[in-house]
Amino acid sequence: MSKGPAEVKKEEKQGGAPAEHHPKKAEAPVTKGKGHTPAPGGCFSWSCKKEATRFNFCDDHYEHFKFGLIKKTGEPVPDYEKKFEHFVAHQRKKGAQKVA
Numbered sequence: 001m002s003k004g005p006a007e008v009k010k011e012e013k014q015g016g017a018p019a020e021h022h023p024k025k026a027e028a029p030v031t032k033g034k035g036h037t038p039a040p041g042g043c044f045s046w047s048c049k050k051e052a053t054r055f056n057f058c059d060d061h062y063e064h065f066k067f068g069l070i071k072k073t074g075e076p077v078p079d080y081e082k083k084f085e086h087f088v089a090h091q092r093k094k095g096a097q098k099v100a
Contacts, residue, residue, distance in 0.1 A: 044074035
């Protein structure tokens with residue numbers, strides 16, 4: 001003999017699940033980022049596949065992060081092109097040898 005709709009509702013209120021419902025499977029954790037999930041132990045920069053050495057970045061991208069080219073999530077900042085030009089100029093200036 002099958003249960004009527006009233007009996008099924010009583011069971012649901014009391015904590016019993018009807019036989020036709022299956023428990024939900026555990027889902028993969030959802031990240032709050034914009035779709036980028038770095039490899040475990042990998043650089044957080046969006047296009048890099050190197051191993052992270054400092055603050056979740058490889059050496060090159062750590063310098064970009066410190067200069068303000070990328071965010072701590074690895075996402076490029078909105079004015080990346082302008083800041084990258086400043087970064088390259090800074091690197092050239094820093095690399096130039098001074099003659100006494």
